[in-house]
Amino acid sequence: MRERSLVRAEHDLPVLVTVAASTPSARGRPRRRRALASPHRLTELVGRRVPCDARSMSAGETPYTEIAPPADLAPYVDRLWLRTTMRSGGTHRVLPDGCVDILIHADRAAAELVGSKICALEIPEEPAELVAVRFRPGTATAITGCALAELTDRSVDLADLGIAGELADRVVDAGARPDPGLLRLSAKLPLSASAHARLSALIAWLRQRLTDAEPPDPLVVRAVSLLSAGDARVDDVTDAVGVSRQYLARAFRREVGITPKQLARIARMQRAAAVLRRGADLARLAAELGYFDQSHLSHELRELAGITPAAVAAERPIALSHLFGTAL
Structure with missing residues (x-):
């Protein structure tokens, strides 16, 4: 079963945190679509929607955790999510769900846009420190400007699209130097101060992208x-x-x-x-x-x-x- 807890945090963070526990989703003017550069197979990625046993996590690890988005992002964002693991070996199954994700690898300051899947994948379990956003089906193009047909069953580095700016660096830096207010709250919240700071940085980037984005079709x-x-x-x-x-x-x-x-x-x-x-x-x-x-x-x-x-x-x-x- 899933354990759920409601949290009210500072910095306009989302309020629903879901942790996978012991048993473990009239248009305006025409918009130019950016072509995708150097796509690679999704099987090269790690750490998306991972059921795990929270009791087996080591110190410093975070089980797969979903966070509902703030109200202003909800029309576009299905869930924010994160996971930190130090383990290697084994695989986990990822089922198709029609969603597109942006994965930020905080351990190596990289960000990737991951397209929709049409069949399940077995992803190898590897050390990873992930902060991510999962878009509702049909909404990612409004934020990324990408023609998603080119991204099915694939991913691409956001740097190749010219849309990331300093997203990965911003998220990593926020986690390294969380706000003192979050440090005071961290003992009372399900997530660490660094995790909340990284989520706040990702939310700020999404809001910035939405300032001049067209609405979804x-x-x-x-x-x-x-x-x-x-x-x-x-x-x-x-x-x-x-x-x-x-x-x-x-x-x-x-x-x-x-x-x-x-x-x-x-x-x-x-x-x-x-x-x-x-x-x-x-x-x-x-x-x-x-x-x-x-x-x-x-x-x-x-x-x-x-x-x-x-x-x-x-x-x-x-x-x-x-x-x-x-x-x-």
Whole structure:
């Protein structure tokens, strides 16, 4: 289960902190999209959405921790998150969720933009000190200016995009010299003063980016909301938003990085995995979620999550995105 605590901190920090515990998501003028330089495979990254045992963490480590964004960032940001680990060996599974993340490697002052995934990845466990932001599907382009179709299943150094400025250095420096007020509060808060200072620096950068950013495409945002329910048909969504299937697919590739059909499959897979973890009957679940049959559900789990239905229930719980109603 997840342990949750509400905190009211200074410096306009978010208020909901979720820690993975013992068992462990009318447009203005046309905008020029920046091309992505030197993309590399996402499997070279470490430390995204990592379920862990908080009791096994060493001194100086932070379990994977999610923080709800301030209200002014909530239309764009799903979660801020962080994790510090000194361990090596093993892997963790990362499921597709339609989101784009910026990862700041505070241990080496680097920042990366990580695109949407269309299938699960096994990420090697390596020492890392991460501070990150996960954008809601369809909103990252407004802040980064990047055409996300070029970033699917890939990542790119923010320095290659010319959008990071001194983001990584700013976050690292903030953690090294936290405000005295945060130092006084640190004994009462779930996170260290350095972690809060780094999150504050990231929030300040996001707000700076939003000062001249265009709003997300409302058509895409509406379609994402409908598809995230997990049982919506793409044709029904195109009818609801009033565009053709081809038009919506082009908009999704640009603004989300995957197609509407791919997001619909991901949403349904996430919901199926959440229910299977509670021991649901496979045939009944397949019917309830609109799969053709039990075999269809099994195929989708293998293709998108990389595991069988039996493995979903048997293995150490995997991290699911709250965006798709997986807590239901």
